[in-house]
Amino acid sequence: MANPSTTSNTRKKSPSAWAEPVSTLSVDETPQGAMNLNVDGRHLVSPLQGFGQMWQKTFQVRLNGVDLSPEEVLTVWQNNFPAFQPPENQFYPSMSGIKPGEVILINAKVPPFPGMPNLLPVSTGVMVLYADDEMFTVMCPEGHPLSGWNNFRVFEDDDGYLVAEVQEQSRASDPMYEFFFRVLGSSSQQDNIWIHVLTQLANHLEVEGVEVSVTRNLIDPRVQWSAARNIWNNAAIRTIFYVVGTPFRWAGSKIRSGDS
Amino acid sequence: MSKAEITVGDRKVGNGIYVLDIAGEINAYAENDLMEAYTRVNSDSAKWIIMNFNNLDYMNSSGIGLLVTLLIRVQRQKQHLMAFGLTDHYRQIFELTRLDEAITIYDDETSAVKAANGS
Numbered sequence: 001m002a003n004p005s006t007t008s009n010t011r012k013k014s015p016s017a018w019a020e021p022v023s024t025l026s027v028d029e030t031p032q033g034a035m036n037l038n039v040d041g042r043h044l045v046s047p048l049q050g051f052g053q054m055w056q057k058t059f060q061v062r063l064n065g066v067d068l069s070p071e072e073v074l075t076v077w078q079n080n081f082p083a084f085q086p087p088e089n090q091f092y093p094s095m096s097g098i099k100p101g102e103v104i105l106i107n108a109k110v111p112p113f114p115g116m117p118n119l120l121p122v123s124t125g126v127m128v129l130y131a132d133d134e135m136f137t138v139m140c141p142e143g144h145p146l147s148g149w150n151n152f153r154v155f156e157d158d159d160g161y162l163v164a165e166v167q168e169q170s171r172a173s174d175p176m177y178e179f180f181f182r183v184l185g186s187s188s189q190q191d192n193i194w195i196h197v198l199t200q201l202a203n204h205l206e207v208e209g210v211e212v213s214v215t216r217n218l219i220d221p222r223v224q225w226s227a228a229r230n231i232w233n234n235a236a237i238r239t240i241f242y243v244v245g246t247p248f249r250w251a252g253s254k255i256r257s258g259d260s
Numbered sequence: 261m262s263k264a265e266i267t268v269g270d271r272k273v274g275n276g277i278y279v280l281d282i283a284g285e286i287n288a289y290a291e292n293d294l295m296e297a298y299t300r301v302n303s304d305s306a307k308w309i310i311m312n313f314n315n316l317d318y319m320n321s322s323g324i325g326l327l328v329t330l331l332i333r334v335q336r337q338k339q340h341l342m343a344f345g346l347t348d349h350y351r352q353i354f355e356l357t358r359l360d361e362a363i364t365i366y367d368d369e370t371s372a373v374k375a376a377n378g379s
């Protein structure tokens with residue numbers, strides 16, 4: 001086994017690591033190929049505004065043999081953030097990349113039921129809440145399946161080995177998502193996304209014997225019925241209506257252009 | 261050097277009212293110090309937990325996550341979490357992350373304790 005990186009941490013403690021205050025999200029320019037839906041005009045939501053049980057899930061992979069500093073690994077991670085996602089999860093960062101305040105559009109496809117192919121489109125996004133040279137965090141908008149955030153971090157563990165970590169702190173946003181997460185297996189599908197991402201990162205860095213550990217902590221077993229109305233903004237429902245309505249909008253625009 | 265760069269003191273300032281004096285940095289390594297301080301003040305009589313941020317040096321997004329976890333623990337004990345001493349910058353962060361909707365922020369300790377006493 002190669003020696004772990006011994007580069008010491010140089011922390012960047014700057015207020016500019018945080019996104020500027022925003023009341024709602026706005027997408028200035030939609031990256032080519034992306035569907036910009038369910039993001040513009042949406043408020044950010046922390047775990048406190050969600051509906052379902054609150055979980056903190058920590059996914060870690062030891063990067064044995066990687067002779068880079070945590071900061072260098074994080075840069076690799078940021079630069080390849082969309083590429084490390086599973087194929088059914090298309091991430092579209094802005095031209096600026098992973099910077100505080102930037103919005104990343106997400107076009108995903110999910111199976112209608114466990115074991116079925118990924119058929120249902122879900123268009124949503126996240127905002128980069130925080131980014132320094134050790135970690136970055138994305139926060140979800142209303143309508144996203146999860147209310148909360150994900151921290152992406154690279155650090156040296158107590159044994160001096162590099163560790164890449166994803167920590168998700170969230171609730172399901174509304175009753176429908178909670179049903180899917182708790183009953184239909186969407187929770188493990190969500191987990192598999194971060195296992196896939198960490199595996200891809202480790203493979204990219206040519207780590208051998210990749211093993212991703214997962215720790216799940218139930219922070220709050222209660223659901224918040226006051227947040228049940230979040231279903232109004234449900235991105236999955238809205239995306240399906242949008243996709244189903246596409247031929248009708250196209251026909252409508254043809255008719256209107258024919259009239260003029 | 262320890263990765264935790266935080267100290268959390270605690271003191272009782274009124275009937276069921278406790279202040280956590282936070283000094284240093286709230287990041288991923290601060291969990292033990294923060295939660296141990298809460299455990300020290302958590303009792304049947306504790307109703308108000310007030311965080312003093314006057315000596316906060318820095319807080320990253322992991323730190324915000326820790327505060328959410330602390331808030332849930334406090335709420336499950338039917339207690340209330342308050343804060344004072346936040347700079348304008350961190351007040352904005354509380355607004356951005358919407359923690360201000362669950363953690364009432366006061367300018368100073370006197371205001372926070374007065375509000376707790378008046379409830």
